[in-house]
Amino acid sequence: MNLAELYRQDAWHMRWLIYLSFAMLAVGGLYGALQGLDKMGVDLYRYLPDPLYRYYLGLTVHGVTLGWLFTTYFIIAFLNLATVHGLRRPLQSRRLAAATFVLAVGGGILALVPTFTNESSVLWTFYAPLQAHPAFYTGLTLVVVATWTAGLNTYLTWRGWKKEHPGERTPLMAFASLTTWAMWALASAGVAAAMLFQLIPWSAGLIPQVNPLLTRSLFWFTGHPVVYFWLLPAYVSWYTMLPAQVGGRLFSESLARLVFLSFIPLAVPTGFHHMFPDPGVTHSVKLLHAVLTFAVVFPSLVTAFTVVASIEVGARRRGGKGLFRWLLALPWLRDPSVAGQLLGMLLFATGGITGLINASYGMNLVIHNTLWVPGHLHTQVAGAVALTWMAASFWLVPLLTGRALWKPKLAVWQVWLWFFGMAVMARGMHWMGLAGVPRRVHLTYAPYAVFDEWRMAGWLVGSGSLLMLVSGALFFLIIGMTVWASKEPARVEVPEAKPLHPVDRMPRVLDRLTPWVAVTLVLIAIAWLPSLYRIATTHPYVSGWRLW
Amino acid sequence: MASDIDRYELIWIYLCAAVLAGLFGVLLYSAFGLGIHVETDVGQIHPTQVATTAPFDQPGLRQVGPDEYEAVIVARAWVFDPPEIRIPAGSTVTFKLTSLDVIHGFKVPRTGINRMIIPGQISVVTHRFDEPGTYPYICHEYCGSGHHIMNGGIVVEPR
Numbered sequence: 216m217n218l219a220e221l222y223r224q225d226a227w228h229m230r231w232l233i234y235l236s237f238a239m240l241a242v243g244g245l246y247g248a249l250q251g252l253d254k255m256g257v258d259l260y261r262y263l264p265d266p267l268y269r270y271y272l273g274l275t276v277h278g279v280t281l282g283w284l285f286t287t288y289f290i291i292a293f294l295n296l297a298t299v300h301g302l303r304r305p306l307q308s309r310r311l312a313a314a315t316f317v318l319a320v321g322g323g324i325l326a327l328v329p330t331f332t333n334e335s336s337v338l339w340t341f342y343a344p345l346q347a348h349p350a351f352y353t354g355l356t357l358v359v360v361a362t363w364t365a366g367l368n369t370y371l372t373w374r375g376w377k378k379e380h381p382g383e384r385t386p387l388m389a390f391a392s393l394t395t396w397a398m399w400a401l402a403s404a405g406v407a408a409a410m411l412f413q414l415i416p417w418s419a420g421l422i423p424q425v426n427p428l429l430t431r432s433l434f435w436f437t438g439h440p441v442v443y444f445w446l447l448p449a450y451v452s453w454y455t456m457l458p459a460q461v462g463g464r465l466f467s468e469s470l471a472r473l474v475f476l477s478f479i480p481l482a483v484p485t486g487f488h489h490m491f492p493d494p495g496v497t498h499s500v501k502l503l504h505a506v507l508t509f510a511v512v513f514p515s516l517v518t519a520f521t522v523v524a525s526i527e528v529g530a531r532r533r534g535g536k537g538l539f540r541w542l543l544a545l546p547w548l549r550d551p552s553v554a555g556q557l558l559g560m561l562l563f564a565t566g567g568i569t570g571l572i573n574a575s576y577g578m579n580l581v582i583h584n585t586l587w588v589p590g591h592l593h594t595q596v597a598g599a600v601a602l603t604w605m606a607a608s609f610w611l612v613p614l615l616t617g618r619a620l621w622k623p624k625l626a627v628w629q630v631w632l633w634f635f636g637m638a639v640m641a642r643g644m645h646w647m648g649l650a651g652v653p654r655r656v657h658l659t660y661a662p663y664a665v666f667d668e669w670r671m672a673g674w675l676v677g678s679g680s681l682l683m684l685v686s687g688a689l690f691f692l693i694i695g696m697t698v699w700a701s702k703e704p705a706r707v708e709v710p711e712a713k714p715l716h717p718v719d720r721m722p723r724v725l726d727r728l729t730p731w732v733a734v735t736l737v738l739i740a741i742a743w744l745p746s747l748y749r750i751a752t753t754h755p756y757v758s759g760w761r762l763w
Numbered sequence: 764m765a766s767d768i769d770r771y772e773l774i775w776i777y778l779c780a781a782v783l784a785g786l787f788g789v790l791l792y793s794a795f796g797l798g799i800h801v802e803t804d805v806g807q808i809h810p811t812q813v814a815t816t817a818p819f820d821q822p823g824l825r826q827v828g829p830d831e832y833e834a835v836i837v838a839r840a841w842v843f844d845p846p847e848i849r850i851p852a853g854s855t856v857t858f859k860l861t862s863l864d865v866i867h868g869f870k871v872p873r874t875g876i877n878r879m880i881i882p883g884q885i886s887v888v889t890h891r892f893d894e895p896g897t898y899p900y901i902c903h904e905y906c907g908s909g910h911h912i913m914n915g916g917i918v919v920e921p922r
Contacts, residue, residue, distance in 0.1 A: 271908055338905050342866050344882060345907070427866060428881055467767045491801040492877045494884035498803045502794065509787050516779040520772055576790050577799035580877040584868050584903040651872020653903035656911040663899045663914045716767040755809045755883030760865050762840045762907025 222296075222615070224305040228316045229292040230615045233608065235320060236288035237694060240601070243280035244687045246273040247597075251640060251680020254586075254647065254673040258659045266333035270657040271763055275330050278339025279355070281596075284323045286445045287358055289604050291315060291365045293448045294392040296611070297455070298369045300709045301389030307371035315364045322357025325350050336763040338655065340438065341414070343430045346759030349418040356410040359403050366396030384718075384726050387468055388455040388711060394475040395447040397728050398440065401735055402483050405436025417759060424756035428495045432750060435486035436743060443482045443511075445596055447475065449603040453522045453556060456607070458712035460553050461545060463529025465712040466521050472725040474514040474521070479728075480735040481511040484742030491579040495754060500746050501576070507742065508574035515567055522560070528715060551626035555606025558634040562598030562641070566591055569645065584655075586676075587648025590641050597683070598637045605690055606630060612697055613705035620705075621696035625689060632686035640679025646672035802878055806885040810863050813837060819861055824848045832856045836900075838880045839863035841909035843900065849918045852895045856917075860886040868903035871917065879904060895921040 222229075249259050250273070260268045267273070295312070299305060306312050328350065329335040335347035341355075373385065373393055385393070409430045416422045454471045458464055465471060487504035490496055527541055535541025547554050569591040572578055582588060613620050620626065648654075650668045658664050658673070724730055793799045813819045818835045822844045825833050834856050837844045850856060860869055860880045867880040871890070878886040892898070902913035 269908065271905065271910070274905075336908070342904070345865050345905075426883075428884060431866070431881070467769060467772060469767055470772065490879070492886075493879045494802050494881055494886040495804050495807070496802075498794075498800060501801060501803075502791075505790060506787055509783050509790075512783060513779060516783075517776060520775045524769075524772070571786065575786075576801060577793045577797075577875075580801060580875050583877050584870065584879075651870065651901075653868070653870060653901050655903075655905045658911065661911040661914075663901055714767065718767045721767075753807075755807055757810055757882045760840070760907070762865060762909075 221299060221303060221305065224309065225295055225299055225312060226615050228312055229295055232288045232292035232316065232319065233611065233615070234698075235323075236285050236292070236604075237608075237691065239280040239285040239288065239323075241687070241691060243277045243285060244684065246277040247281070248680050248684040249273060250277065251683075252677045253657060253659050254643070254652075255677030256659050256670065256673065257677060267331075269333060269336065269763070271336045271338070272330070272333050274655060275336050275338050276327070279326060279330060282339045282441075283326070283355060283358060286596075286600070287362060288319060288323075290395075290444065290448050291319060291362065293604070293607070293611070294369065294395060294451070295365065296709070297388045297392045297448075297451050298372055300711065301386040301392070301455075302372060302376045304372060304376055306368050307375050308368055311364050311368040311371070315361050315368065318357050318364060319361035322354045322359075322361060324354070325357065326354030333763065340434060342434070343414060343417070343425045343427045344757050344759045346418055346761055349415060352410050352414045352418055356407065356415065359407055359410075362396075362399060362403065366400055369393055369396050384721070387465070387471060388451065390472065390726065391447070391451045391455060391475045393728065394479060394731075395444065395451070397732060398447070398479045398482050399444045401479070401732070401739070402437050402440035402444065405433040405486070406438070409433035424758055426751060426754055426756045428493070428754050429747065429750045431493070432486070432490065432496070432747060435489045436483065436747075437486075439486040439489060439508075440482035442592075442595060443478050445600045447478060449556075449559065449600050450475070450518065452603055452607050453518070453560065454525075455712055456710040457522070457553065457556050458525035458529060459710035460550065460556075460610075461526055461529030462532050463525050463527070463712065464715035466524040466528065466715050468714040468718050469721050469725055470517055470521050472721075474517050476725065476728075476731050477514045478511070479731040480738050481507060481514070483735060484738045485511055485574075486743075487746070488574045488579070491576060492583050495750065496746060500742070503742055505574055505576050507738075509571070512567065512571060515563075519564070525712065525715070526557075548627055551620075551623055551630055552606045552609040554627055555609070555630035555633075556603050558630060559599040559602035559606065562594045562602065562634065562637055565641070566594035566598065569594070582648050584653060585648035586644045586652045586654050589654050590644030590648055593637065593644065594641045598634075598641070602630060602633055602637070605633070608694065610707045610710065612694055613707045614709065616698055617705050618697055618701040619703035621693055621701045626693050629686050629689040629693060632682055632689065636679045636682030636684075636686055638679070639682065640676050643672045643675025643677075643679060647676065799875075802886055802888070805887050807883055808861055808885055810861075810882045813861060813863055818859060824850070824856075827857075830854050834858045836860050836869070836915070837863060838867040838869070838902065838913075840865065840907050841902070841913035843902070843913065843915035846915045847918065848915075849920060850892060851922050852919050853891070853893055853922065854919075855889060855891040857887065857889045860888075865906050866904050867906050867913070868901075870901050870903040871898050872901070874898065876900075877903075892917065892919045895919045
């Protein structure tokens with residue numbers, strides 16, 4: 216089957232999900248810039264009409280558009296592409312693909328309308344007993360359901376492929392997508408349960424009270440692994456595509472598989488490390504989640520070796536020499552798609568270290584709910600993930616539209632500007648957090664914001680976010696011009712990294728999902744169920760509040 | 764073992780595992796050797812019963828021993844009750860916290876004091892204040908449109 220034919224069936228929803236994903240990035244990013252400026256005492260909200268000028272409405276829009284929609288839309292499109300290309304097979308069910316699109320987009324609209332009308336300013340974490348409009352919870356739930364139908368379609372496609380290829384090893388690109396969906400299917404159960412059994416019926420008036428500790432715990436059941444749901448598509452690109460983009464080979468396919476697979480059991484039983492300073496959860500379960508959070512760092516440390524080694528193979532083939540000088544042989548200034556991903560990895564490494572600090576039990580008390588935490592989150596999501604996705608879209612959008620990338624030189628500027636903006640902003644946020652600045656506050660009007668140190672660090676946050684705003688504008692210009700104005704036909708294909716060594720022996724467990732899912736269920740039963748049961752049955756249920 | 768794993772890669776894997784295990788050892792030492800613990804399950808109180816249940820029926824500061832105090836603080840949108848406590852330098856204060864409405868937070872910059880305040884739950888944290896000065900306590904969890912004005916202060920007076 217030739218490639219154009221291979222993608223034809225699924226190209227429309229991939230293309231539109233990617234456009235909508237970037238539209239969400241634009242909306243959320245604009246509020247992000249206002250939030251950054253607020254940290255240096257500049258208030259631009261006052262120029263916005265009612266109700267858009269409200270800080271916490273903006274913060275909810277920022278979190279929902281970026282944390283839930285930008286991410287989910289791109290992930291569905293990108294993992295669909297990886298599946299279709301990996302298996303050389305269109306998605307199994309056209310109906311399921313169309314249903315996924317409708318659920319994802321419809322759910323997003325349903326959640327955003329009551330957010331923009333100031334009926335749901337509960338932020339992206341929607342901690343009860345703050346009570347949003349029922350459409351807000353319902354919309355977000357439909358978005359989660361869309362991820363399930365997308366995952367199911369990938370699974371069905373894989374099954375169809377296996378029937379025709381008995382005994383063959385699943386191509387890595389498709390297998391990595393499949394593991395991501397498996398991890399997420401288990402992880403999303405927490406937030407789905409909170410929505411279906413507590414928040415939706417409660418906001419609709421069907422049950423009078425909710426258990427705020429239970430809904431918060433269920434949120435973090437999903438809330439930590441959701442970061443891996445965002446990250447793993449970037450890993451798909453780093454492992455299975457980027458090495459080919461620099462002319463390298465995947466250093467070891469078995470380890471790549473081990474990395475993807477180990478996220479299934481390790482991602483979920485970690486969430487209580489977000490609740491170290493919470494009452495109602497015991498020391499022992501918090502320590503258990505701390506050790507498992509340390510364990511989930513392990514696959515990322517392996518990634519640091521394997522991905523860099525794969526890139527080194529490419530750099531040396533390009534004439535790179537020396538112990539470290541080969542790094543200069545990489546197209547840092549020529550290929551925006553490669554440069555963006557490499558810069559994203561650098562940000563990711565810093566976030567790995569801050570993440571270990573967050574998980575370190577007693578040390579967490581220094582930074583919990585300070586600006587340090589969104590500083591960490593931004594290096595990972597606005598840094599590593601968003602930069603990798605923007606960089607990948609420099610070949611992805613031409614592939615799906617047939618139009619060549621508009622001004623690749625400008626795109627190089629764009630990714631570097633984003634990188635510097637992100638680095639400066641993150642430096643400011645970490646600094647402010649260590650100095651005790653709480654997260655999620657309209658700082659310009661906080662009466663306690665009197666410290667010079669806070670103001671100085673705030674300048675870094677504000678100027679970093681401005682650099683990102685400029686870079687974001689450049690990105691939309693480049694993508695917009697590519698889609699609407701580029702005359703040149705695209706000559707791109709999906710980069711697919713071949714393994715460096717042929718894999719003649721590989722444990723069969725590295726090509727299966729069932730044993731990993733089984734281990735996960737056991738870990739979840741140990742790490743979550745006793746606490747969740749105790750909280751659900753013995754902790755108080757309370758009424759809702761609308762305080763905005 | 765798979766055939767395509769490099770020797771250096773294996774060395775790296777063992778190194779990483781050792782580093783993570785070492786860091787976790789430090790964590791365990793800080794918890795059990797030095798006794799630095801985070802919050803645990805302290806007790807429950809329904810928000811509708813806060814006003815009639817001791818000690819939260821009488822928020823404020825009480826001396827419970829030489830240089831030892833108990834500060835009972837009730838959080839609600841968007842104030843802490845009481846908004847200020849005064850103690851002499853060198854005092855050890857045990858804060859007992861709960862909420863009347865939604866989730867709040869309790870953070871004192873430049874100290875290890877950091878607690879969530881969840882309706883239905885009691886949070887407890889103890890700290891010794893040696894340096895005179897004013898220490899703000901700040902609500903660090905979003906609690907509605909006045910979240911950023913929700914704060915109080917500890918005035919530590921020189922002896």
